């Protein structure tokens with residue numbers, strides 16, 4: 094498409110070339126506008142679609158929102174005598190939150206710790222060695238994490254800790270490994286923005302390296318760390334496949350970490366193939382999808398908010 | 408005139424009145440890897456003076472300044488020969504307390520480098536790392552340091568606001584206050600006004616005039632007028648060599664070396 098730059102002196106004065114350039118500018122402009130438009134359209138359609146499907150559970154099928162959210166019994170095939178199908182999803186919401194928060198609680202210190210190691214403690218070989226490892230971990234497909242968890246982790250838990258092995262705990266561990274690279278790489282980026290001048294200022298006051306790391310670099314990077322953890326949590330909250338492979342997919346309310354359970358995502362992937370569109374059972378899955386959509390919206394807004402406050406600081 | 412001659416002799420032969428020098432630099436060589444940046448520098452710093460370091464870009468002024476608080480230690484591959492005696496003891500000698508050295512020989516950088524913390528926490532940073540926890544004492548130190556740096560009145564109502572919201576000139580005074588908070592004896596300044604506007608610059612110069620009553624100041628400056636305005640003595644560096652050091656009026660009026668004369672008359676640099 095593009096003409097060699099070296100020829101442009103003569104061509105620039107050529108009116109037909111000018112016209113062509115102008116046209117090309119207009120074309121490029123339209124193309125970018127079109128791309129933006131497509132993205133917006135896709136996002137808006139997804140929101141409209143999920144909202145209309147997800148809300149019809151309550152407006153068309155007249156399920157009570159509160160019963161749906163707080164109910165702990167899930168039985169789509171309960172007989173009419175027993176009161177008909179019942180859809181309480183509290184156990185799944187609970188499962189999602191427990192698994193997400195615990196995974197973040199495990200991955201955050203490890204991720205931030207290795208980020209500090211890579212940038213502050215051994216910036217030369219630490220980064221050379223760990224950066225590729227982190228990138229590798231990001232690239233591994235979730236089915237591989239799930240499969241490995243299923244083959245190694247589940248039997249390990251069964252034999253050495255207790256229970257069936259399929260459990261919230263297995264989900265937590267698999268997820269924490271999956272979100273570790275996300276947290277690490279965002280933390281590394283944050284740490285790299287702390288300027289050498291600021292560090293020199295700390296050393297020049299007589300601070301040791303540890304004091305500089307703890308009292309200055311960590312504090313200056315705190316908003317970035319929070320962002321990193323929220324991104325990790327967003328990933329954990331939305332992950333379906335790997336979790337579904339190790340969590341046991343029990344519909345009952347788990348009472349311990351060793352109990353099997355379900356998450357919002359795992360319920361959707363487990364059931365979507367078995368329901369007929371338009372039925373209550375199918376709509377309920379859309380309501381769960383709506384919860385996921387709302388949660389990821391919350392995560393994004395949280396990240397934006399923190400980003401803004403971080404910018405105000407610097 | 409006699410006074411002038413005496414001062415010149417004192418400077419030329421590094422004769423300091425007994426007990427009046429705080430730093431004696433002896434035969435200092437510095438290498439960045441294989442590249443030598445300082446060549447056999449001999450220089451004394453007198454107690455309570457403002458010593459200006461001038462010279463063309465790249466002549467080693469900053470490098471020299473950083474040898475005085477061992478900040479070059481942070482740079483990989485730096486090798487230093489010779490001695491920097493601080494009250495008679497070589498700071499590069501064995502068993503020297505690096506923390507004490509940096510605490511008592513403070514440094515202000517070319518670009519204001521406030522920490523991304525509140526104004527209060529910036530000032531309290533130094534005292535805190537040196538073990539002061541008591542809130543009352545920290546409050547006192549913050550107020551005293553900011554007052555000494557002529558910033559207190561401007562910031563006393565927003566001590567807990569971010570330091571990054573201050574203007575460049577205010578930030579530089581904040582950084583000076585942060586150094587004063589750890590009670591240094593010597594304050595090193597590397598072109599502290601080169602990133603500032605003229606009004607902020609003159610405020611910093613005024614401040615330096617006030618600070619010399621309590622502190623010894625070594626200041627790098629690109630600006631010969633500034634050296635003339637604020638310093639007691641001036642040292643001229645060229646290509647890693649200390650060419651000449653003399654009381655400031657002497658150096659500017661009757662330089663002894665041709666290189667110095669060329670530089671101050673603007674023939675190069």
Ligand SMILES: Nc1ncnc2c1ncn2[C@@H]1O[C@H](COP(=O)(O)OP(=O)(O)OP(=O)(O)O)[C@@H](O)[C@H]1O
Nearest residue numbers: 439444462463464465466467468469470471482629
């Ligand atoms: N970290 C470093 N690694 C290698 N060489 C360096 C380093 N810092 C400075 N130098 C070199 O040492 C010499 C002296 O540099 P220095 O920064 O001390 O000069 P300066 O007099 O402060 O210059 P300026 O007026 O531009 O600030 C220069 O040749 C410079 O390139």
Ligand SMILES: [Mg+2]
Nearest residue numbers: 468469470597
């Ligand atoms: Mg310099």
